[in-house]
Amino acid sequence: MSKAYKVAVLVGSLRKASINRKLALALTQLAPPSLQMELVEIGELPLYNEDIDISPAPEAYSRFREQLRGADALLFVTPEYNRSMPGAMKNAIDVGSRPYGQSVFAGKPGAVLTASPGAIGGFGANHHLRQSMVFLDVRMMQQPEAYLGGAGKFFDEQGKLDEAIEGLLQKFIDAYAAWVDAHIAG
Ligand code: FNR
Numbered sequence: 001m002s003k004a005y006k007v008a009v010l011v012g013s014l015r016k017a018s019i020n021r022k023l024a025l026a027l028t029q030l031a032p033p034s035l036q037m038e039l040v041e042i043g044e045l046p047l048y049n050e051d052i053d054i055s056p057a058p059e060a061y062s063r064f065r066e067q068l069r070g071a072d073a074l075l076f077v078t079p080e081y082n083r084s085m086p087g088a089m090k091n092a093i094d095v096g097s098r099p100y101g102q103s104v105f106a107g108k109p110g111a112v113l114t115a116s117p118g119a120i121g122g123f124g125a126n127h128h129l130r131q132s133m134v135f136l137d138v139r140m141m142q143q144p145e146a147y148l149g150g151a152g153k154f155f156d157e158q159g160k161l162d163e164a165i166e167g168l169l170q171k172f173i174d175a176y177a178a179w180v181d182a183h184i185a186g
Contacts, residue, residue: 003034004033004034004035004036005034005035005036005072005073005180005181005184006036006038006070006071006072006073007031007035007036007037007038007071007072007073007074007075007180008038008040008067008068008071008073008074008075009024009027009028009037009038009039009040009075009077010040010042010074010075010076010077010078010089010092011024011039011042011077011078012042012076012077012078012079012085012086012088012089012125013078013079013086013088014042014043014086014088018079019079019115019117019151019152019154019155020077020078020079020114020115020151021077022154022155022159022161023077023113023115023148023151023154023169024039024075024077025039026161026166026169027075027077027113027169027172027173030166030169030170030173031173031177032173032174032177034177034180034181035073035173035176035177035180037075038067038071040064040067040068040071042064042088042089042091042092043088044060045060045061045064045088045091045092045095046058046060046061047091048091048094048095048098050098053098053099061095064092064095064096065095065096065104068096068104068105069104071108072108072109072180072184073108073109073110073180073183073184074105074108074109074110074111074138075110075111075112075113075176076089076110076111076112076113076129077112077113077114077115078112078113078114078122078125078129079114079115079116079122079125080114080116080118080122080123080124080125080126081125083124083125084124084125084128085125085128085129086125089129090132093105093129093132093136097136103136103137105133105136105137105138106136106137106138107137107138107139108138108139109138109139109140109141109179109180109183109184110133110138110139110140110141111140111141111146111172111176111179112126112129112130112133112140112146113146113148113172114126114129114146114147114148115148115149115151115154116148116149116151117149117150117151117152118149119149119150120147120149121146121147121148121149121150121151122147122148123147126145126146126147139179139183141175141176141179143175144171144172144175146168146172148165148168
């Protein structure tokens with residue numbers, strides 16, 4: 001891997017103590033030097049509305065689109081809400097996909113990791129997000145899949161990440177780095 005790729009990291013939970021945000025931060029720590037990871041905030045984006053997406057677009061839309069346009073690759077880390085992705089994440093995807101013909105997503109490599117205190121690790125959110133990415137022509141990493149259940153126990157009271165989970169995250173981010181390199185270099 002010869003160059004560093006900019007990775008936009010989107011977190012689907014807006015709450016301060018979010019497990020998914022902590023996992024996203026852990027992934028940025030574990031990422032190899034070929035990945036420059038940057039968290040892109042999605043909480044300030046107004047709900048997508050074509051009536052306000054006119055020239056000039058809302059500042060929050062423009063800023064978000066520029067951040068994603070400048071990224072080589074995408075990484076989604078999200079909880080599951082009601083067996084789907086949280087509205088904040090779907091809203092961010094909708095904002096990035098418009099105006100029609102100017103999507104910030106097309107052709108980029110991506111991956112998704114979902115985590116939940118529940119048993120099935122956000123499987124529904126993971127696959128709903130993949131469904132949108134198929135339409136948006138994002139090259140999503142297929143394996144390893146990452147549905148992390150039991151996530152309420154991943155961090156101890158001092159905020160230290162469980163070693164087994166850290167090992168899983170390391171495998172995931174290393175596979176993602178190879179995926180990004182193959183899909184950009186190729
Ligand atoms: C949830 N939660 C949840 N968990 C799950 O495994 N499947 C689900 O469908 C849902 N649905 C759901 C809906 C709503 C509105 C909320 C607020 C929560 C629980 C969720 O996984 C839990 O709150 C996580 O801790 C949220 O992730 P963060 O914020 O810790 O990253």
